[in-house]
Amino acid sequence: MFGVTILGNNSAIPTLDRHPTAQIVTCNDQLLLIDCGEGTQLQFAKYGIRRSKLRYIFISHLHGDHYFGLIGLLNTLSLMGRTEPLSIFAPPELEQIIQIQLDCAGTILKFELTFVPLMPEYSGVILEDKDLEVRCFPTQHRISCFGFSVLLQKRKRKLLPDQAKAYEIPAAYYGKLQEGADYVRKDGSIVKNDWVTMSPGKGKRYVYCADTLYDENLLPYLKDADLMYHETTYLHELADRAAERFHSTTVQAATLAATAHVKRLLIGHFSSKYKELDQFLEESRPVFPNTDIAAEGTTFIV
Ligand SMILES: [Zn+2]
Structure with a gap:
């Protein structure tokens, strides 16, 4: 099983029905968490995600809507008696941020936590485990930010x-x-x-583009992906605002998906100003028909 379950699809400010960014990637018997916005652990509970299967966490960048849920999740894992090790791949400053919160609370986690620093502008393989390979690549955002490419090889002939x-x-x-x-x-x-x-044939690939400006330099990392997630913080009429804030629009995400020949596009990271999301599809699908809203609680098979 190779699938992506959306736990949060909103940007910046949480709303009552949309949470900040978080996604679970299921790779056979291992779970990966990509970004961990506020409330992620509650979304785990709501959608029946098995915490014990969580093995790796990837944090794209240090804007709060992508990691404010992390300390809460780590604390809960420890309280629940977790002993299996956990690795976090993130910009290097995150280690200090987490450590100071643990130190001030006098909390000693019951499991081994390893930080793998992602240095600015780095691209390459960051994890290989069984049939799984994860690469990171830099995106164009206000601060150092990474996308992730998850490749799952087929095991059986x-x-x-x-x-x-x-x-x-x-x-x-x-x-x-x-x-x-x-x-x-x-x-x-x-x-x-x-x-x-x-032979089992080629593996499948999921690419998560994090927060980013429209950027054709990403194309080599996206090419022919089976599933791609790209942010669409704004509808296309706000393209200027998107550029100012290093975000993207519907038409831009769909254009990139079409140019990269990906098979399917998921869009998310919607600004809280939008109450309804229908227009996001109405603008994206004419450019790239196989587009879906990254709806919370939905699992998309890669
Ligand atoms: Zn951001």
């Missing part, structure tokens, strides 16, 4: 059922074939794995 039947391999053994095993017949002869399976 593709079974060719007709071939497997032709070699009289029992169905109970198909699982082993998908893991790459050869089959030994009763007479001792071997059926090679690649006679009855195919």
Whole structure:
């Protein structure tokens, strides 16, 4: 399973029905959290996210709407008795911010917390774990800010059922074939794995563009992604304000998605001034039809 569950899709000020940015990326049995706006731990509870499966946290930048929920979440994990280690990838100053809050409260977390600093303008691989690879890349924002590209390789080989039947391999053994095993017949002869399976094929990729100006320099990081999230803080009539504040509009996000040939676009980080979101789709879809609102509580399969 490779999916993205939206926990928050609003910018800056939370509203009663929209929360600041947070997303859970499910990579088989591991959960990644990207950004952690205020109230994220309540959204975990609301949408039944299993805290114990959380392994990695990625914070794009240090505007509060992307990390004010972090200290609360860490505190709760410790109170709930977590012992598994947790890693946070973030701009380096975050370590101090969290540490001072823990120190002033005399809190000692019950689990090991590792900070991996993302230095300004860095791009490259920051995590490899089993079938998972995460890269970061800089975006154009008022302060140092990172997007994240999550690649999940396919684990199992593709079974060719007709071939497997032709070699009289029992169905109970198909699982082993998908893991790459050869089959030994009763007479001792071997059926090679690649006679009855195919390579698992390319992995899938989710790209999270964080907060950013419209920026074609991002294209190499986005190209051919299966799913891309891009902020649309404003409708396109406010393109000037978006540029001033280092944010993007509907038309800009959709244009980038089309140019990068991604398969599907999610939009979010909506300004609190908008009560209804329909217009965001009305402006994006003519430019890039396969666009959806990053609706809270919805899981999008990559
Ligand atoms: Zn920001």
